[in-house]
Amino acid sequence: MATVAQNSVVTLTYDLSVTDENQQKVLVEQAESDEPMVFLFGHSGLPEEFEHQLNGKNSGDAFSFSLTPEQAYGDYDQQAVVQIPKQVFEIDGKVDDQMLEVGNYLPMADNEGNHMQAKVIEVGDEMVTMDFNHPLAGMVMHFDGQVVEVRPATAEELSHGHVHGDGGHQH
Structure with a gap:
């Protein structure tokens, strides 16, 4: 065994x-x-x-x-909740509104190419609020x-x- x-x-x-x-x-x-x-x-x-x-x-x-x-x-980190310009999510000049639904998890990468998941918290006219905390943080x-x-x-x-x-x- x-x-x-x-x-x-x-x-x-x-x-x-x-x-x-x-x-x-x-x-x-x-x-x-x-x-x-x-x-x-x-x-x-x-x-x-x-x-x-x-x-x-x-x-x-x-x-x-x-x-x-x-x-x-880890503990929930409020600093891991960030606003990102909506234009970052454009593909061929358009934003996919279904992709940016509140609650969706999206694959993201930082400036150094590290991959992570982020949850869409809020979608505004110009900015998208994303939460990079682990869902169980x-x-x-x-x-x-x-x-x-x-x-x-x-x-x-x-x-x-x-x-x-x-x-x-x-x-």
Whole structure:
């Protein structure tokens, strides 16, 4: 039986809840058996504490843990909410109004070419307000789930840094 450890492929089912402003848990995401989460342990880009909580578990083991903002995606940063000139979003001289709907997440890049996602907060005549915080920034996250499967990663998966096959990347 394989154990969750560095360079293993881990398959999970889980419920993710966050604590709302009334201190109630609100379900925000589920990974169920028909579409589980599959990742390469130690190479996932997930919060370090998330992987730490799963380390050493075996197939069939249940888990339940919470992550504070500091252990996950940090505190909500008001300075990550910025106004961008609407003309930046023009394609062939036109702005796609469907693309700039409030609530949409758009792929963006900074001046150095770093890729990120930003949420459209407000669309004005000249400016668009974008939020570059992670969607779960500032939230306490609660995970309840089960380790479905653990297997050693293949040499190809390790060299590519991600899972191949079911639940993974298809080349």
